[in-house]
Amino acid sequence: MKIIKEIISKITKSGKIIAPASSEQGEWKAFFDISEDGGNTWTRTDFVVAKDNRGKTVGMIQPTLWEDEKGLHMLIRTNMGHIYKSDSTDGGKTWSEPQVYSPYRGRTYDAFFPLLAVAAIYLVMVIFFTKLVNILERRLRKSER
Secondary structure (H helix, E strand, C coil), X not given: CHHHHHHHCEECCCCCEEEEEEXXXXXXXXXXXXXXXXXXXXXXXXXXXXXXXXXXXXXXXXXXXXXXXXXXXXXXXXXXXXXXXXXXXXXXXXXXXXEECCCCCCCCCCCHHHHHHHHHHHXXXXXXXXXXXXXXXXXHHHHHC
């Protein structure tokens, strides 16, 4: 486990190792594991939580980190189809309430809906024309007798 966390983690300027993590069991929830002793021991942070404009909790997974002179920053995937951003000024122990970073909704699944509609129309057409051909074949057989 130590090796895996070190591969996917961020080593901060202060020497902390911060490993982004998330749980996809039930609701999506993101958190971080932090090590201050080179990866020998780890402390798990609280879940990063955001609310949408209706007060509903936004599901978040797969955070990614970077650091600059202002502190740590995170981009995170959500179940709302947007990318959210959050910042930490205390080395990743706490995070600001995530805000929508990308106003453009992800179109991961939306692209399939037109394809499904075309497939459904095609299926209906195949069924219709199959029945029509069967009717015509029966009439032709009857007329040949």
